[in-house]
Amino acid sequence: MKCYGSLALTVSSPPQTFAEPLTLNEVKKYLELPERSPVDDGEDATIEGFIIGAREQAELLQNRDLVEKQYDLRLDYFPCEIQLRTPLASVDLITYKNSDGDTITLVEGTDYIVDTARGLVMPVYNGYWPSATLWPSSAVLVRFTAGYSTTDMFWSDSGQRILVGMKELINHWYTERLPFEMGNIAAQEYPFTVTMLLSAGAVPRQF
Numbered sequence: 736m737k738c739y740g741s742l743a744l745t746v747s748s749p750p751q752t753f754a755e756p757l758t759l760n761e762v763k764k765y766l767e768l769p770e771r772s773p774v775d776d777g778e779d780a781t782i783e784g785f786i787i788g789a790r791e792q793a794e795l796l797q798n799r800d801l802v803e804k805q806y807d808l809r810l811d812y813f814p815c816e817i818q819l820r821t822p823l824a825s826v827d828l829i830t831y832k833n834s835d836g837d838t839i840t841l842v843e844g845t846d847y848i849v850d851t852a853r854g855l856v857m858p859v860y861n862g863y864w865p866s867a868t869l870w871p872s873s874a875v876l877v878r879f880t881a882g883y884s885t886t887d888m889f890w891s892d893s894g895q896r897i898l899v900g901m902k903e904l905i906n907h908w909y910t911e912r913l914p915f916e917m918g919n920i921a922a923q924e925y926p927f928t929v930t931m932l933l934s935a936g937a938v939p940r941q942f
Contacts, residue, residue, distance in 0.1 A: 740810040742820075745878060753802040754885050756894070757786050757901055765902045766909055785908050789901040792925075796934040800882030801897065809873040813864035820881040821854040821938060822889075828878040829856070832870040839865070854881075893936050900932025 744751060762782055771778070794801050799821050806820065819826070826849045829841040841847055846865075849856050856877065858864055869875070883889045890898070907926060925933075 740808060740875075741873070742806055742808050745805040745807050747805075751805060753804065755786050755790060756801060756883075756885055756890055756898060757790070757905075759783055759786070762786060762902065762905055766906060782905070782909070785905040786901075788908070789904045792904060793897050793901055793933045796930070797897070797937045799938050801894075803880055803882040803884055805878065805880045808877040808879065810875040810877070811872060812869055813875055816855050816857040817877055819854045819856065819877070819879050822881060822883060823849070823851045823854040824880040824882065824884075825849075825851075826856055826877065826879045828876065830876045831865060831867070832874045834868040834870060836870065839867075841865075896932050896935045900929050900935075903932065904929045 759779060759782060762785070766782075768778075790801055803824060805827065808817070808819065810817070813831070826843065826847075829843075829847060830838050831841070832838050843849060844859070846859065846862070847856055848859055883894070887894075904925065907929065
């Protein structure tokens with residue numbers, strides 16, 4: 736029996752913002768742009784959009800989150816173990832709704848354990864998920880945070896190749912005017928060097 740569900744970024748107010756692994760200044764330096772006086776706000780906004788787009792393309796090729804994001808995973812019931820996105824930073828909340836419409840919150844260490852290395856959540860040893868009759872649809876909510884922070888060792892180690900690939904992609908977008916469409920790698924076949932750098936160390940596809 737398939738466990739139907741949905742995965743989406745947690746809706747928050749204000750909306751989530753992400754700390755990009757590349758700064759505007761280091762990208763402008765990589766592009767060898769002269770200092771503008773006054774600052775060209777339009778140019779800066781374009782480059783900032785390129786930074787977001789390059790990171791999103793890298794995430795598609797990496798099959799993982801490169802910046803910290805909070806997600807809501809909703810399931811119809813509890814599977815034996817719950818696979819989350821990696822790198823998993825934390826499981827922030829697990830609740831379920833019973834057939835009466837009551838929402839019950841589970842406690843980490845008492846009701847479930849988290850394996851951050853593998854991105855898994857499962858019942859405690861010799862324990863079980865709640866046996867209550869669940870609400871018919873999206874009864875289980877797992878709220879979790881996945882991705883790297885800008886201070887993670889990943890960015891000073893293997894992540895350097897991805898950063899170089901992002902800079903090269905931005906350079907092609909900026910100087911050669913490659914078609915740019917955030918979140919869509921089908922818009923243009925990227926140069927081989929860019930693709931290899933951005934896909935280095937990719938993990939198996941998850942969601």
